[in-house]
Amino acid sequence: MLDGGLVRIEIRPAFDEAVMAAELPVRKATAKMLILLQALDLPELLKHPGLNFEKLHGMIEPTTGRQLYSLRVTGSSRAIACLLNGPTLVLVSLHVQHNKVCRR
Numbered sequence: 189m190l191d192g193g194l195v196r197i198e199i200r201p202a203f204d205e206a207v208m209a210a211e212l213p214v215r216k217a218t219a220k221m222l223i224l225l226q227a228l229d230l231p232e233l234l235k236h237p238g239l240n241f242e243k244l245h246g247m248i249e250p251t252t253g254r255q256l257y258s259l260r261v262t263g264s265s266r267a268i269a270c271l272l273n274g275p276t277l278v279l280v281s282l283h284v285q286h287n288k289v290c291r292r
Contacts (some may be wrong), residue, residue, distance in 0.1 A: 195233055196276040197225055203267065206282035210265075214284055217262045230275045244268070249280055256280065 207218050225233070234241055240260040247256040254270035261267050261282065268281045 194227070194229055195225060196274055197222065198272075198276055198278045200278060200280050202281045203279040206284075210282065210284055214262055214265050214282075217265065218267070218282065221259065221261050221267065225277065230271075233277065249278070252278070254278075 207215055210218070221239070224236075224239070228236065233239065238260065240258070242258045244256045244258055248254065249256050249270040252270055252272065254272065257269050257271070259267045259269060265282065265284045267279050268283065270278050270280060272278060
């Protein structure tokens with residue numbers, strides 16, 4: 189699973205709706221992030237310094253039961269995602285004020 193192919197991206201409706209409701213700079217940054225994600229394999233995704241891929245301890249995606257992770261979109265915006273086999277990155281939601289969601 190760690191080598192061979194690019195990460196497949198799946199976008200949930202809640203993520204798409206949040207992007208469409210966000211201000212223009214966040215929408216542009218999200219588009220830039222999606223272009224970057226399409227060019228990465230799983231090891232590159234996990235260690236990419238700009239994305240700051242981080243495990244959200246104690247947070248599980250309710251539909252899949254998978255661990256949730258955070259990816260940087262902007263300085264204050266984060267995409268919440270989970271990983272499925274394949275590997276598939278599922279973009280679950282977008283949070284413009286991530287500190288309210290991901291307390292550290």
